[in-house]
Amino acid sequence: MSMGKALHQMSASAERCAAGDGEAIVGARSDEARPTRHGTVGAGPNLLAQVLARENMQRAWKRVKANKGAAGVDGLDIAATGRYLVTALPTIRDQVMAGTYRPSPVRRVGIPKPDGSERELGIPTVVDRLIQQAVLQVLQPLLDPTFSEHSHGFRPGRRARDAVLAAQQYVQQGYRVVVDVDLEKFFDRVNHDVLIERLMKRIGDAGMIRLIRSFLNAGIMHNGVLAERERGTPQGGPLSPLLANVLLDEVDRELERRGHRFARYADDCNIYVRSRKAGERVMALLKRLYDKLRLTINVSKSAVASAFGRKFLGYELWQGPRDEIKRAVSYKAQATFKQRIRELTRRTCGRSMTELIEPLRRYMLGWKAYFGLAQTPGVWRRLDEWIRHRLRAIQLKHWKRGKTMYRELLALGASAKVARLVAANSRRWWHNSRLALNNVLTIAYFDGLGVPRLS
Secondary structure, X not given: OOHHHHHHHHHHHHHHHHHHOXXXXXXXXXXXXXXXXXXXXXXOOOHHHHHOOHHHHHHHHHHHHHHOOOOOOOOOOHHHHHHHHXXXXXXXXXXXXXXXXXOOOEEEEEXXXXXXXXXXXXXXXXHHHHHHHHHHHHHHHHHHHHOOOXXXXXXXXXXXXXXXXXXXXXXXXXXXXXXXXXXXXXXXXXXXXXXXXXXXXXXXXXXXXXXXXXXXXXXXXXXOEEEOOOEOOOEOEOOHHHHHHHHHHHHHHHHHHOOOEEEEEOOEEEEEEOOHHHHHHHHHHHHHHHHHOOOOEOOOOOEEEEOEOOOEOOEEEEEOHHHOEEEEEOHHHHHHHHHHHHHHOOOOOOOOHHHHHHHXXXXXXXXXXXXXXXXXXXXXXXXXHHHHHHHHHHHHHHHOOHHHHHHHHHHOOOOHHHHHHHXXXXXXXXXXXXXXXXXXXXXXXXXXXXXXOOO
């Protein structure tokens, strides 16, 4: 039996169950079923039946496969889980509907951060990721319309660039003091009881609440040791971002009620005011609001300061001619970018130029796509020149001997004088990788190799 047939059989049973309870067939919608701005969204078919419907589960499986990802504590990767689900899926479905499904513990991994610390990720099993993704696909269309317009993180049709553009607009309007708030280990410190209480105000479905609670209570496995979990929604599961928005929307609504100008992306929130005194009042308000949610502001990363020079989602704002506010890549983001380029273009990597350029190309294109809002063409040009300088040095090292350099440079159209000059200093790769060599290994040469331009 294929995975598709298993999903088909499972969903047919789920739909019969829903119809037998006197509820509409999965997929039925009406204008009356649409949630109010901040009301409960339990109207309509049983939410668990919607989660387990064939079409929803198939979309969830496609998304989980597309995201790839590592195996959880059970050691089953995507392919192995697909084979397992062919026979296990009906049982899992019955357990979810009966409220007896128990997610496996998440596998804890640490992702190094530029400052030397680690970001903790919790990797659920592929089966649990499938169910979480299916739950997300049902809840997000219901909950997302109730969130604040100032919230931009992990929402359909919204991106980090929207938050950056909003921040720029507020500063341009004269709100040039920012209350920059960072929550201390937010995803690791979410209080389960507080979150479930906020969730119950929005979801009138006991089965769905019970399932979400079971995911929150799943323990953490690290180095073979199982630890119980009383708080936190570890990053790594599909549901965590949506649950974070549910919890933090309460703060958004209070800031809206008071008429503040702000932009939030996940746990990063910037509020823009006209004076430091007003900023201090807002900071005190936020501390009270977060205390109610049992969250803690990271004092070392939070501040009331000038909006210029403060990092927000990797960007900084600066004041251009005629008082125009412009966007730039933060110095920290530039430093992280250059460090990663150094790692990708080590002269001792032992790879050919073609093998080296492919991962470099992917990284540069992704970085350029994210920071494409930056209004600093001079920075882009300098970074491009620096990257090409490194690549020229690598090419010279690949040629190694002066005779090889001389021959290859002549083949590329260099004059005999330039070729001799470079070959005479065959071991000074970095020094040789500029000046005369720029006219041989040109920008067009690297374009032909597939090296992207930032500028």
